[in-house]
Each structure stands twice: as C-alpha cells, then as structure tokens.
Amino acid sequence: MFSHTEMLYFKMALLHIVRRKGRAALISIMIAISMIGLLLMEGMYEGMMVQITQNSIKTGSGTVSIQHKMFRSDNNIKYTIANPHKITALLDSQKEVQSHVTRISQRALIATAGYSQGVNVTGIDLEQESSHAKLENFIIKGNYTFDKNGRGALIGYRLAKKLKVGIGKKVIVTMQDTNNEVVSVALKITGILKTNNMAIDSNGLLMDIERLRSLNGIQGATEISILLHEQNDDTKLIASLVPKINDQNIAVYSYKELYPSLHEGEAMMQTYSRISSTFIFIVATLGIFGVVLVSVLERVREFGIMMAIGTQFRDIARLIIYESLVITMSGYIVGALLGGGLLWYFKEFGLDLSGLSDAFAIFGMDSSIHAILKLEYFTSAFISVLVATLAATVIPIRTLKQRNPIQSISEQP
Numbered sequence: 001m002f003s004h005t006e007m008l009y010f011k012m013a014l015l016h017i018v019r020r021k022g023r024a025a026l027i028s029i030m031i032a033i034s035m036i037g038l039l040l041m042e043g044m045y046e047g048m049m050v051q052i053t054q055n056s057i058k059t060g061s062g063t064v065s066i067q068h069k070m071f072r073s074d075n076n077i078k079y080t081i082a083n084p085h086k087i088t089a090l091l092d093s094q095k096e097v098q099s100h101v102t103r104i105s106q107r108a109l110i111a112t113a114g115y116s117q118g119v120n121v122t123g124i125d126l127e128q129e130s131s132h133a134k135l136e137n138f139i140i141k142g143n144y145t146f147d148k149n150g151r152g153a154l155i156g157y158r159l160a161k162k163l164k165v166g167i168g169k170k171v172i173v174t175m176q177d178t179n180n181e182v183v184s185v186a187l188k189i190t191g192i193l194k195t196n197n198m199a200i201d202s203n204g205l206l207m208d209i210e211r212l213r214s215l216n217g218i219q220g221a222t223e224i225s226i227l228l229h230e231q232n233d234d235t236k237l238i239a240s241l242v243p244k245i246n247d248q249n250i251a252v253y254s255y256k257e258l259y260p261s262l263h264e265g266e267a268m269m270q271t272y273s274r275i276s277s278t279f280i281f282i283v284a285t286l287g288i289f290g291v292v293l294v295s296v297l298e299r300v301r302e303f304g305i306m307m308a309i310g311t312q313f314r315d316i317a318r319l320i321i322y323e324s325l326v327i328t329m330s331g332y333i334v335g336a337l338l339g340g341g342l343l344w345y346f347k348e349f350g351l352d353l354s355g356l357s358d359a360f361a362i363f364g365m366d367s368s369i370h371a372i373l374k375l376e377y378f379t380s381a382f383i384s385v386l387v388a389t390l391a392a393t394v395i396p397i398r399t400l401k402q403r404n405p406i407q408s409i410s411e412q413p
Helices: 004-019 021-059 084-091 126-132 155-162 209-216 231-245 260-297 300-308 311-350 353-364 375-402
Strands: 064-068 097-111 118-123 139-142 154-155 170-176 182-193 204-208 223-228 250-253
Touching: 004 021, 021 311, 021 375, 064 231, 064 300, 064 375, 084 097, 084 223, 084 231, 097 126, 097 209, 097 250, 097 375, 118 126, 118 170, 118 209, 126 154, 154 155, 154 170, 155 182, 170 209, 182 204, 182 209, 204 209, 223 231, 231 250, 260 300, 260 311, 260 375, 300 311, 311 375
Parallel strands: 118 204, 154 182
Antiparallel strands: 064 223, 064 250, 097 118, 097 170, 097 223, 139 182, 154 204, 170 182
C-alpha cells in the first residue's frame, strides 16, 4: 500500500502531467503506437509460422514420424516397417498421441496423353486420414473418395494444372514392385487438393493404400505419421518409443529433423521477439529521456524552492520517476488494449490476403493468416517499458543534482 507521503507525490506528479498534457500525451501516443506495432508483428509472424508448421506436419510427416532408418536417404520401397501393427498398438497406449496413420510412399511416373513427370505416390486410408490430417478440408474440386473400386486418386492442384487434368480424367501411374518389376495402373481423378504443402500440391498423388499394396507387393508400411496433443512433447515421446520398439532398423524422427527449416523458423521467431522487445526498449527510452530531461531543466527553480523548504532530493527524484511512470504506463495500457484487440480480431477472423494466395502457397502459408495471442507478448513489453522508464530518468536526475537546484532560486524565472 502507498503511504500518505507517496500518495502526495503521486498526486503532484499527476498535476504536473496535467499542466504539460500535450507533451505527456505525445510520449504516451508514441509508446502506444510502438506497443501496437510490436504486438501485431509478434502475433502475426508467429501465426504465420504456426500455419506453415501445421500445414507441413498435418499433411506430411506428422509431429513424429516412424520409418525404416534407410528410407529417408534412399526412398526405396525395400526399406519398410515390416510389422506396423505392433507399433500402432504401442502408440494407442501413449497419452501424448492424438492420432496416427500408416502410409506407403513411393516414387512413380504419372502420365497423360500429352504430359508425364515424376510423382510421389502415397497410399492412405481415407477414413483414418479424415480424423488425422482432415484431408477432406483441403479438397477444392471433386470429392474426398477413391470410388467404390478404389481406382480413384487425389492429386495436388499444381500437379493437376501441369498435367492439364480435371475431375473424372484418367492418368497412368507406373512404378516398381518389390520384385523390381514395372507395374502400372490407370486411376481416375476424383479430387484435387490444395494443402499449401508443396510436396503434395506440386508433386503428390494419393491413392487407396490396399490397391497400392496389391500393385507393389508391400505388406508393411514406409511410414507411421503421428500427431501429438502438444507439439512440444515430441522429444518426450521419442525417448519413450525408441526403447519400446527396440528395433535397430526403425528410426523415430521429430518434425524438427525432417523439416529443419521449420525448426529454424521457430528459432528465428524467438530471436525476432527479442529484437522487437529491444527496439521497443530503445524507442521508449529515448522518447522518455527527451521529455523528462526537458521537463526537469525547465523546473530547476521550482525544485530548488521545494528543497529550500525541506524536501529531500530523493523525494524530488521520486516525483520525477512517478511522472515518467504515469506517462509511460498510460501509453502501455492504451497500446496493450488496442493491440490486444486487433490481435484477438485477427486470431478469430484472420487477415484475408487471398489476392496473394498463390505467392503465399509457395511458402506453405494460407491466404488467411490467423494471429497468435499470448500473455507473454504483454509481459515482455511491460518489462521493457518499465525498465526503459527507469533508465530514462537516470540522466535527468543526475543533471538536476549537478545544477544545484537551491542556487537556482535566485535566478530569474
């Protein structure tokens, strides 16, 4: 609780701020604008990084991926998980696991009457993927189905554009089986996907996993994709799974290993946050310093009279600090409310940039960016502003002491 003396100096600080309200409002507005900019930059940038990461791990490897240790470097179907059911049964008992699916991935050649190119064929179970990656939400044309006979296929929208195929058109997919024999199958395009995962959008074909098994002879799987309730539990789950699987041919990867650029992006976000906080600190410190220094120098005679009637210099310093805190905290509160409100809006409704959707898709971003709203944005900014305020008052207070306020009483006002 404030003592009576502290309340008195606090009221005096308020009265002086009212006397110089234009100057006080200017520094408060500066801090508020800086706060709004900082919150929007942090929230929107982290929101973009989360979207890129989620698009990659949901439709790709998952938060954690289990593969044959040679498959990542060689991508040969002879490197498979021979008994995936044993591992999936183990995953069902792990509380960190939200969902998991078994997939088969293989390089192949896709061809139409006028075009052909290499493609990555992935055998999936549509029902499992619906609860795992929610692939049906990425369908932009056609339906989320492989037809009753399993001869349908889903392809990325960029691949469909290259092949010049649409819904109902047929493509020929050619691949090798486990005996190194060339096998082919005609598939009808039943759906076109836009996932913002370039591996799928530009080079991906999804087909029924059982039909793919009948073609290439694989009875196991090339990958088990796992999504976790909490993304940061990946290290904990890997440490738990490796000894339980107990197979030297099986490797368990975090998405940070499979997508190092995403992990680097998250690290960049933390660095960016520190730089942004430093920027706010410098701006606030310089602004407060200028205002406080001018305010102190023009009131030297006033402070001299206060000291002449018995006021201690430490009380004068306290008065200056109170004035600075009121001004800066006012700016902080206004900036936090406005910036927080904007972040909440962009978190709920997103920032629509559909006009740049094709450019954003190259980087794995959605056309609507949803911000992240975290308490730590406000706490770090509060600490920065508070430290900046205290730091900015040091030189003006020292300057005042060197001017010897009592001697200035005799000076002309």
